[in-house]
Amino acid sequence: MNKYIQELNESQKAAVLHKEGPMIIIAGAGSGKTRVLTYRIAHLMNQNIDPFNILALTFTNKAAREMKERIANVVGTSEAKNLWMGTFHSVFARILRSEADHIGFPQNFTIYDTQDAVRLITSIIKEMELDKEKYKPKQILARISSFKNSLITVRAYFGNPDLIEADKMAQRPKVGEIYHQYVERCFRAGAMDFDDLLLRTNELLTRFPAVLSKYQQRFKYILVDEYQDTNHSQYLIVKALADRFQNICVVGDDSQSIYAFRGANIQNILNFQRDYDNVQIFKLEQNYRSSKNIVQAANSVIEKNKTKLDKEVWTANDEGSKVKVKQTVNEVTEGRFVADSIFDHKMNDHLKNSDFAILYRTNAQSRALEDALREKDIDYVIYGGISFYGRKEIKDVVAYLRILINPNDEEALKRIINYPARGIGATTIDKLAVAANHYKKSIFEILENLDQYDLNFNSGTRTKLLNFVTMIQHFQIEAQTKNAFEVAEFVIKQVRFIKDLEQDGTPEGVSKVENVQEILNKVKNFTEEQKEKAEDDSLAHFLETAALETSSDVATKDDKPRVSLMTIHLAKGLEFPYVYIVGLEENLFPSAMSMTTRSELEEERRLFYVALTRAEKQAYLCHAQMRYRWGKLVDCEPSRFLEEIDEKYLENLTTVNHKPVQNKFINEDIFGSVPQDRIRFKKPIQRTPVKPTSAPKVEFQPPKNLKKVVKTTNNPINLFDANISVGAIVSHTKFGKGEVLSLEGSGANQKAEIRFASVGVKKLLLQFAKLTIIS
DNA sequence: ATCTGCCGAGTTTTT
DNA sequence: CTCGGCAGAT
Numbered sequence: 001m002n003k004y005i006q007e008l009n010e011s012q013k014a015a016v017l018h019k020e021g022p023m024i025i026i027a028g029a030g031s032g033k034t035r036v037l038t039y040r041i042a043h044l045m046n047q048n049i050d051p052f053n054i055l056a057l058t059f060t061n062k063a064a065r066e067m068k069e070r071i072a073n074v075v076g077t078s079e080a081k082n083l084w085m086g087t088f089h090s091v092f093a094r095i096l097r098s099e100a101d102h103i104g105f106p107q108n109f110t111i112y113d114t115q116d117a118v119r120l121i122t123s124i125i126k127e128m129e130l131d132k133e134k135y136k137p138k139q140i141l142a143r144i145s146s147f148k149n150s151l152i153t154v155r156a157y158f159g160n161p162d163l164i165e166a167d168k169m170a171q172r173p174k175v176g177e178i179y180h181q182y183v184e185r186c187f188r189a190g191a192m193d194f195d196d197l198l199l200r201t202n203e204l205l206t207r208f209p210a211v212l213s214k215y216q217q218r219f220k221y222i223l224v225d226e227y228q229d230t231n232h233s234q235y236l237i238v239k240a241l242a243d244r245f246q247n248i249c250v251v252g253d254d255s256q257s258i259y260a261f262r263g264a265n266i267q268n269i270l271n272f273q274r275d276y277d278n279v280q281i282f283k284l285e286q287n288y289r290s291s292k293n294i295v296q297a298a299n300s301v302i303e304k305n306k307t308k309l310d311k312e313v314w315t316a317n318d319e320g321s322k323v324k325v326k327q328t329v330n331e332v333t334e335g336r337f338v339a340d341s342i343f344d345h346k347m348n349d350h351l352k353n354s355d356f357a358i359l360y361r362t363n364a365q366s367r368a369l370e371d372a373l374r375e376k377d378i379d380y381v382i383y384g385g386i387s388f389y390g391r392k393e394i395k396d397v398v399a400y401l402r403i404l405i406n407p408n409d410e411e412a413l414k415r416i417i418n419y420p421a422r423g424i425g426a427t428t429i430d431k432l433a434v435a436a437n438h439y440k441k442s443i444f445e446i447l448e449n450l451d452q453y454d455l456n457f458n459s460g461t462r463t464k465l466l467n468f469v470t471m472i473q474h475f476q477i478e479a480q481t482k483n484a485f486e487v488a489e490f491v492i493k494q495v496r497f498i499k500d501l502e503q504d505g506t507p508e509g510v511s512k513v514e515n516v517q518e519i520l521n522k523v524k525n526f527t528e529e530q531k532e533k534a535e536d537d538s539l540a541h542f543l544e545t546a547a548l549e550t551s552s553d554v555a556t557k558d559d560k561p562r563v564s565l566m567t568i569h570l571a572k573g574l575e576f577p578y579v580y581i582v583g584l585e586e587n588l589f590p591s592a593m594s595m596t597t598r599s600e601l602e603e604e605r606r607l608f609y610v611a612l613t614r615a616e617k618q619a620y621l622c623h624a625q626m627r628y629r630w631g632k633l634v635d636c637e638p639s640r641f642l643e644e645i646d647e648k649y650l651e652n653l654t655t656v657n658h659k660p661v662q663n664k665f666i667n668e669d670i671f672g673s674v675p676q677d678r679i680r681f682k683k684p685i686q687r688t689p690v691k692p693t694s695a696p697k698v699e700f701q702p703p704k705n706l707k708k709v710v711k712t713t714n715n716p717i718n719l720f721d722a723n724i725s726v727g728a729i730v731s732h733t734k735f736g737k738g739e740v741l742s743l744e745g746s747g748a749n750q751k752a753e754i755r756f757a758s759v760g761v762k763k764l765l766l767q768f769a770k771l772t773i774i775s
Numbered sequence: 776a777t778c779t780g781c782c783g784a785g786t787t788t789t790t
Numbered sequence: 791c792t793c794g795g796c797a798g799a800t
Contacts (some may be wrong), residue, residue, distance in 0.1 A: 425776045568787050631791045
């Protein structure tokens with residue numbers, strides 16, 4: 001028996017050793033799923049199965065890389081090299097490249113990111129002269145995306161009266177037409193969006209039996225990680241490929257399905273046993289990651305979900321300390337609490353920054369945390385958020401590179417045809433776009449043969465356009481002899497990107513220059529690494545990698561240990577000794593957008609479960625009494641998830657009864673001094689009481705009189721919850737002076753009836769009204 | 776054609 | 791608060 005097998009428990013071992021046929025591994029959080037997957041692959045290879053015949057689909061590129069490394073440790077680097085491992089999107093993008101001609105795409109097709117897709121939809125809506133209030137590009141794209149993920153093609157859409165009817169009812173009868181246009185335009189541009197990578201793969205495998213057969217033959221063993229987060233399109237691809245040999249191994253945890261919003265179908269994992277014959281089921285239920293308190297606290301929450309598979313996660317680990325709950329006044333104090341707590345743990349327990357993670361529901365929450373960490377000089381790294389490739393200056397550089405590879409790429413062309421400014425304005429571009437549509441060509445094709453079309457350009461415009469084309473063609477010729485890095489460098493120099501940015505001299509300009517230099521570095525590193533590995537180092541491949549880079553893939557420049565900040569979605573699959581989950585408030589987590597249906601709420605609950613189970617030793621759950629959202633101060637109620645945790649696993653750090661704050665993290669830092677700004681909390685400013693209404697019954701009820709202590713800003717005055725009383729004279733930014741006639745409601749719902757001299761009596765929600773008190 | 780500045784709108788999560 | 795869109799001036 002091989003050595004690595006001995007490291008496994010009985011159920012893990014069974015899952016690793018099982019050889020042929022369909023199998024599902026239900027892997028509870030922290031149950032050694034990755035270990036099983038890597039050892040299973042290594043074991044297959046030790047059984048003389050050619051790595052060339054193994055396909056492993058992971059959720060992130062990072063997961064793929066790490067797993068590959070671990071496998072290489074067992075079987076050797078050269079052996080592991082032939083394994084095909086990656087995300088659905090990157091694996092099938094590569095397959096599509098080599099098979100592109102079957103479905104009429106150029107080999108160097110572009111991958112449109114979400115921004116490109118939205119822009120394209122926007123122009124289509126404009127061209128069709130539709131009301132963009134009714135047809136919101138983002139929503140339309142979301143709808144198209146859901147069609148694609150369910151394999152509803154344009155033709156299928158028009159053959160389905162229910163869908164057409166639904167869009168009519170939603171006052172959007174033209175959705176089908178937009179969809180049609182969108183697909184057309186992508187096709188003409190030689191571009192695929194993220195969903196196309198899966199949809200077109202399905203097309204390829206369905207329409208071309210020989211191709212299907214080729215890949216079935218090749219991928220004799222297929223493994224799919226995070227199966228609970230696959231969508232219908234992915235499901236069908238897997239099913240098609242596995243059909244021949246039925247050696248399909250899926251791994252997942254229904255309790256951690258958190259991507260329904262992008263089409264993930266939890267039914268895929270729930271129904272796996274029905275989809276394949278003679279399915280072997282393996283359950284990994286022992287958690288090796290977390291303390292008893294954490295595991296049981298998490299279990300007590302997830303129990304509230306109705307839709308789930310039968311499994312019982314347990315651990316033999318120590319009891320550990322209880323999950324700590326902390327209430328703070330606002331997001332600033334929340335950040336400070338976290339930073340102070342991390343600081344203390346580091347000092348007392350000799351820990352590194354990398355032992356800590358801060359998890360939140362939305363990216364926007366990171367700012368307050370960053371500020372607090374910086375104040376304490378704690379190094380951190382943010383995952384996700386606005387990605388490097390999402391920045392304007394980077395998109396501009398990349399657009400030039402994209403055009404070289406695929407000149408039909410319309411979105412890239414539109415970005416750069418007049419950047420830097422070369423006198424080609426909106427009217428000119430519109431004319432070109434209209435002509436392109438009319439002749440069913442790409443804009444670049446029109447430009448290349450400008451003389452053949454009668455477009456009424458004056459000679460100045462014509463010259464500018466011809467110069468542009470010549471420039472691009474010149475770049476293309478250079479690209480034939482230069483490697484990716486040299487091309488990028490050449491283009492940036494020619495276009496005088498950096499000079500342009502340097503001229504503006506602002507700090508933003510400086511950072512943009514740095515970013516442009518950074519993209520050059522990236523191309524350089526890519527070229528060198530690929531060359532080392534004797535793999536594809538073309539510019540086209542670089543662009544593909546860039547387009548499919550996941551937000552969790554970002555690497556930091558140095559190897560300083562850093563506190564990790566990320567959304568919970570990105571934290572899936574990761575683990576940290578100390579985890580802070582912040583913003584546990586109603587309408588934030590669970591999100592206000594996901595509280596209408598039971599299934600949405602269950603997904604939020606799974607998300608919370610994921611968050612909690614990231615922690616090994618200690619979890620902190622933080623919530624604030626109020627925070628700025630949309631630039632406005634709003635009252636926050638503690639999240640229902642806090643109440644759902646069985647109390648016996650919790651310790652409340654929040655001081656009640658108005659006693660001075662006792663928690664050591666709050667009250668004293670290690671130097672024994674109490675920062676000034678925190679002393680203020682002990683002397684809350686009294687405010688005239690608003691007419692009490694029945695407060696909702698909540699555990700962790702905040703001590704109300706702490707409110708309104710911290711003024712984070714003094715510009716827009718929101719009177720909500722402030723000193724307003726009947727009879728007061730106020731001034732409104734729009735309506736002018738008025739008198740308060742009556743008040744009703746409280747908190748976020750407090751309304752005032754005000755008589756204005758200009759417009760008469762109005763009822764205003766104080767939360768939003770821009771009022772100042774005059775007397 | 777381009778630049779500036781204002782207004783208004785919208786912010787969940789991501790390949 | 792932060793983008794994006796648009797109107798108006800140059």
